[in-house]
Amino acid sequence: NAPSDNQNGSDKVVVGFSVYDMQYEFFQKMEKGTREAATAKGWEFKLHDEKSDENEMVTGAQALIDSGVDVLIISPFKPSALGPIIAKAKAKGVPVIVDDIGGGGAPYDAIVISDNAGGGKLAAEFMAKQIAANGKTGKNVASITCEPSAVYAARRNAGFKAEIEKLGFKVVAELSGNSKAEEGYKVMKDILAKNPDVTGVFSCNDPMGVAAANAVKDAGKDPVKDIVTVGFNADPEAITAIKANGLAATVAQDPAAMGALTVKLADQALAKTALTFDNAAEREVYNPVQLISKENVDTVK
Amino acid sequence: MTAVLRRAPLLLPLLGTVVVLAVATDSFLTGANIENVLVAAAIVAVPGLAMTFCLAMGEFDLSIGSTVSLAGVVCCSAIIAGQPAPVAMGIALLVGAAIGLANGLVITKLGVTPFIATLATLVIVRGLSLAYSGGHDQIVSSAALKYLVGGRPLGVPMPIVLAVVATAAGWWAMNRTRFGRWVCAIGSNREAARVSGLPVDRVRIAVYVLVGVAGAGWGLLISSQLQKGNGQLGMGFELDAITVVVIGGTALLGGRASIVGTVLGAVLIETIRNGLNLLNTPPAYQRISVGLLLIAALAIRGIRRAEARTLPVPVPEAAR
Amino acid sequence: MKSSTSLGSLWDTWGITAILVLLLAVAPVLTPDFFSLDNAQSVLRESAYLGIVAAGMTFAVASGAFDLSVGGQLALCSVVSLIGFAAGGTVLAIVAALATGLACGLLNASLITRLSVPPFVATLGTLFVFRGLSYILTQDGPKTLPYDQIGSPFVKIGGLNVAGVPVPFVIMVGVFAAAWLLLRRTATGRRVLAYGSSPEAARFCGISANRLRLFVFALVGVSVGIATLTYITRVWTADGSAQDGFELKVIAAVVLGGTSLKGGKATLIGTFSAVLLISVLNDMLVSEGVPSAYQRIVLGGVLIVALTIDGLRTRFAAPGSLRRALSGGRTPQPGPAR
């Protein structure tokens, strides 16, 4: 159902994908899922790496549009910088599908988003259960945030906090590890120095989560049995750690599936069929999140 | 006391910070926390000491953060490939030395400004690290590697042992050996060093190798903590290393160096960082506080120095 | 010019430009659509903010210092400018950006002159402070140019072309022209070079270090203010993390252009070409689809090659030095010891 009057004049549909940063495994998987779905449709696939830079994001995405793509999929480093990209796309009649991170309030056609706050909530529920199972009665927990500019990732910590407090716990420390493993480790050490009695810690991403679990281990405690440590993303290192009892749990998004989903939406947008949204006001399509712990870790590939 | 303060002007801001934190928090002065601060300080002090030589020479090495990453990746992937951990660590240190050697050769033999040469190496080595690891974490579980940060010979945490040894060696090398004097001589007046027949190029290369090895050592310490290596580790570390040196009082344009200052600079920075965390400071305010404290620490020194200014001020070679 | 305008000093000013021209000559071969209108415009547009700040930074480096806080300044100027836009439209946005830049520069200058904090530490400190302030101002999320304002003149600054030339690039060219006049044809510019060459000697020439540094750091601040206008109207958004690592990029462009980090020698033509060189190279790598890990390796390698040519030139400038260089010895630079 590819339209024949596409931008570059040839018959083949060209899809441009602007990715957040190929340094990260999460986005490598997302890219793979997107590319495979696109090639399966017989489309031509063009990639741009934003390299965690808003200038690079705007320039590169606009260049993709200039080069004549028929549809743009973008996983934006700075969602709030989507404006100029979408303005250009609109001028050229190119639909834009946003993949994850956020939409920044711009008039994109659709956004596939994993439920960050919902993931935080899952983490809180798991943590409370596990703390009880550990036989601990302490009600103090900690939360490690990403860098302050990652506003969408911050929803994970917010969702976690809301739920865990509902369950009767207190977040005694909420500190930023700037999304970096090294800093996550240090921050966890500081948390342990101040609040040796915490019974759980939630981290906004897995590099910091696994690092925090290492800090817990280095303090002579167990990141599953003593201080329930939960990450986010289901990065391979988190899966490995969970298998080895080095991390209690993580929250999985499925970046490859999200990529495939964006291609499906792109196809529909090109065909001008109406899209179905989970949240029509924000044109959001949810991709479910899933909690991964020792119990179900073997089901993860 | 005043003599001590003159020689180590950072003691005053450091003591001030400690007193404030001791009053403002109830956990700062606990044994666990002090150890925590000192271990963190020890870990930046080690590369800071090497960087002190580089700055004393009037040059920078910006590539150290990428070396941290590549050393970790190399060490961990060697362990994964079945090498014994000590061998893997040795390989990583060699890689660090090779990066330093490359920097030194490009700078001395090709005449590229150190700033650009090491900036280029920063970019290249980061690229190598990402390419070599394929963007994946190199996860290990190695007791021998863990010993680097977790070991406690005589009950003292290993990083502190390493830092103490490095400080003593660094102090001796800087202040008592020909090498250290030549480094300062080059930083003080490069042209004079050449005219006096000092082996300027060899000394410069040696310093870059030293920084490369120290950067790799830093990478091993980080990988020891995290039990992994990957292409993202160590980003921005170059500024951390240079900052502790500059705060410690080593002149940015070379000639003078303070080994003890570097160590105190590391302790001050880590104390501030730890204190802000203990006070649960939100990240935005953390940044502002770190910035202001940096300025304050140096402002106290700067004003003192301006007061001390008397003739004869003009020194040969516009030593700045 | 006179006989003393040797090949060497020509290279000092034009060397990096020559490399740029060379790169432009091979660009269409490697990247067929390089000179397409869209692509050329995009290259010129995206480099403007870097170039404008680099023009200001050239003065700082020429005076023997540098300003590490420009990234923080850019973030803060952008955030304040967007707040200004929300409150009062285009005019207020422009005024806010320029005023914030000036204020940042003056703050740096007074830390350096009044508190005698070395520029490196002062501007490293304010880098944290400016970013921190930007974060505080954006605690509810990044500031954004609202999509429905797409027709506003402010938003147009970043997107518009005059006669096919993007407005940001026009501004950049204007800034460089003004900067060149300032550096080469005014007393103030001469003082900057004199001070960078030897602060002690400059003092005895009646150059006041305090006034000079005030001027230089204020100038950097203003250049960031101007750059903000071209930056923010292109990316439409800002918070405390905007342009992380910007300071190194700017300083790299200045040094690559041929301005000496030790001060005293500066070339704005070099800075200008270096900025374009970096963005052309970047564009070529990106459009060739080189994976980013390898992009880094290539970019770093080119930096070294560009500077190697320069390094070798100075090595071989002195009489008899070619022989010596080949035999591994060091070459005296003509002129006095520095």
Next chain:
Amino acid sequence: MADSSTPALLRVDGLTVEFPGVRALDGVHFDVAAGEVHALVGENGAGKSTLLKVLGGLHQPSAGTIGLAERPYRPRRPADATHAGIAVIYQEFNLYPDLTVAENVFSGREPFHRFHRGIRYAEINRRAAELFATLGVRIDPTAPVSSLTVSEQQLVEIAKALSVGGRIIVMDEPTAALSADEVTRLLDVVRRLRAEGRSVVYVSHRLDEVFAVADRVTVLRDGRHVRTTALADTSPDELVRLMVGRDVSAMFHRDDVAGGDVVLELDQVSAGRQLRDVSIVVRAGEIVGIGGVAGAGQPELSQVIFGALPVKSGRMLLSGADYRPKGPDDAMKAGIGFLHEDRKAAGILPDLSVRHNLTVSVLDKVRGLFGRLLSPAGELGVFDTFRKRLAIRTTGPDQLIGQLSGGNQQKVLFGRALAPGGRLLILNEPTRGVDIGAKVEIHHLINEITADGAGVVMISSDLPELLGISDRVYVLAAGRIVGHLTGDDRTEENVMRCATTGQRVFSATVSG
């Protein structure tokens, strides 16, 4: 003593050195016998320093040969010269300001402990102290070089060369920054070196020194060899003629001027480390000399007037009005010109051209377009004036100042101080390192500006010069004015008496 039958220890033949735009040496020949002191003289820019730099391995000649003890000698780097037993004291200092005196003296040759590799500090400090003792000066071997005066720095350079203990010691204007006493002792050292059988190559613009110590002299002009002769066979006048190519007379000529209104008055001024309660007066049209042994506070005095050193107590008046400069910029605005005694560290702007070095003091006088922009033509005008007047030897206005010979750099700096043409000129060592012809021209210029009504404060370690052109002389000792000499009281004896004994001598004719 060398005689023609002893084979030359060092023999230079057909030596040519080229720089872009200049041939600094053109087929020069030159030889030195063992145990000979061989002087090398010539105008500024004649090529003396270039020759010595070739010997030291700093410059490579484009043609010519050098033989050392009958074997070819081709130094490619400084270490080659040291190994060959040639120690060079260069005209421009090569010191590390941040290192100690002893570390500087033994740099690169530090004795160190075999086992722990530590430098033997006790030994180098002791040996440095011994070297200074033979030079008859007291310099703390553990002091940082940045704390030394220019003359002390020169002595460190000399000690450095002596510590090498080579068979040939090459000295490029070693006395330019020394006081009369220090010169005398250095000449003794040179004689002792000769007595030990070592050779000395001695460059100086002071012919009295040359006649005092040298056995033979070689004259260079425009990079060419003019004559080599035993000093016994020549006279100062002949040497000058050979160097300059014409007769130079009327040295230290001073027109009689009657002092006008008071331009500058210092009233009980204290400043810096040692300047205490200094009161002096300078009138329009007058040259006021400041004498004293090195380190008596002359730089402090000149700098406090120029606003480079804050006044601690007392006050200054300029043309009768209160004068409180916050810095040299205020002083310059008030019409004061200044020449620093340290050419290299506080004089030249090394990255700037000759033209820009000259005009930096008159930037607001070389305006063209709109009265804001600098006028290149105006700058060239200033350059041309001074190049002609002072015979500055340069390839052009755009040559970097560092590429000029030492004496020519000094001329540029003198021009810079003179150019603004204000009411007061402070000159520290104005003729340091300049040749005889230029020295006379500089004296003429000083005469002229006083004739135009400006006052001049002149500091010179060259006592005959100081007395020869000053109308009045104040003598400083340990930061205090201990003498004021006018008229016939201006004698070397009087100056030395109050400078060294602190005995106060004030000429009767003085008032104010």
